[in-house]
Amino acid sequence: MLTLDNILTDRGSKYAVSGAPCGSxxxxxxxxxxxKRQKKFAKATHNSWGLILKSGPIKNDDGESGAGNVILRMLEREGVTDHIVVVTRWYGGKHLGGDRFRHVQTAVRAYLDALNA
Structure with a gap:
């Protein structure tokens, strides 16, 4: 499991990204x-994830509407299969609007860069 903590902060919301090889x-x-055995991840507002398997893509927005699709698009673009990526957000009290999608992209990009380093 690779976890990158405190990827970015915006208006009080904090982001992290985690992932690992995953086949089902x-x-x-x-x-x-x-x-979620780590207390801070269990208490997070959202743990959105995406995974592309040979049988097809699966995702879960975990209440962050559209975040799973953003993750899947980036995994498809990079050709990453059989690897789960989870973007975690701790809500900071202010709505981020469309910026939240940019932040999900930033988190996934940081993870993919670390994976390929």
Whole structure:
């Protein structure tokens, strides 16, 4: 499991990104369970994720509407399969509007860069 903490902060909201190789939806659920064993991730407002398997893409916005699609698009563009990426957001009290999608992209980009480093 690779976790990059405090990727960015905007209007009080904080972002982190995590991921690991993953070959099924069951493994994705196990990964999320393991991630949430860390208290701060369990208390996060959103743990949005995406995963592209040979059988097709799966995602979960976890209340951050559209975030899973952003993650999937970036994974498709990079050709990353069988690898879950989770973007975590702790809500800071102010709505971010469309900026939240940019922040999800920034978090996924940081993860992909770290993965390829």
């Amino acid at each position: 939806e069951a493994e994705a659920k196990a990964f999320l369970k393991e991630l």
